[in-house]
Amino acid sequence: MRDPRALFQSRYGSDAVTIPDATTPIIEHLLSHRSVRAYRPDPVSDDQLAAIVAAAQSAASSSNLHAWSVVAVRDPDRKAALAECAGGQAHVREAPLQLVWLADLARLHRVAERCGRPDEALDYTEMLLVGVIDAALAAQNAAVAAQSLGLSLVYIGGMRNQPEEVARILGLPPRVFAVFGMCVGYADESKPASVKPRPAQSVVLHHERYSLEQQDAPLAAYDDAMARFYESQNMNVRGTWSVHSSKRVAGPASLTGRDRLVEALHKLGFAMK
């Protein structure tokens, strides 16, 4: 573990960052996060998976409904098929374990059915959100737990490029949707990943009332910090973070297939009233 000052400096990409006089080993662990996209073939053990899932289940859950599930995929052919769904991302194929995090309303449908009770609320967008939020909270607990075991990971939003095909590959019943995947494995240290800077806190932290204007100056500074980061990593990124981010929201074509997500969700059994 590096010293807290270095952790805060790399997290914000600046030596000038104020170091709070309140850190803990857990905060320092969180500040060390980086996505890893190159893995050794060494497997993730069943014990490690069980500990990771226990951590995931320890996250809070809306109304204690547990409206999420996770599919652990180790089979090379199934990983390869998922990699294709996610736009051909090599790390999905190569990581020894792919965890696919699901918003899961099928279980509640079955529970209500077995109780002989109606479940029309499952048809509302609110319940889909409950499942997505539960899945995300569980996944982030899992991520922190995996990293504490010396494992590395990267989330895979590409799992939403072709939701029906992902559902077919994983045998998902109606009312279950793959929110994102997560590559898990031991990092290939010959291709090290660095901590990616975040915008200054004044971009995300508002006191009492929200302000959009207060974000302009720190975001300009963030463009500079990201330019320094890209250069230090020899990454050939064209344009600033602002330009790059604008391209990601330019139009439906920037959504790599996810512009038809509502249609896909309807087909997967979410009425989204």
Ligand SMILES: Cc1cc2nc3c(=O)[nH]c(=O)nc-3n(C[C@H](O)[C@H](O)[C@H](O)COP(=O)(O)O)c2cc1C
């Ligand atoms: C929900 C979600 C989906 C993501 N999807 C992908 C993905 O499909 N492929 C990928 O390489 N990285 C993906 N990422 C990783 C982000 O690009 C990464 O978290 C971000 O650039 C910040 O870098 P860091 O995680 O190293 O701090 C995803 C992250 C999140 C939270």
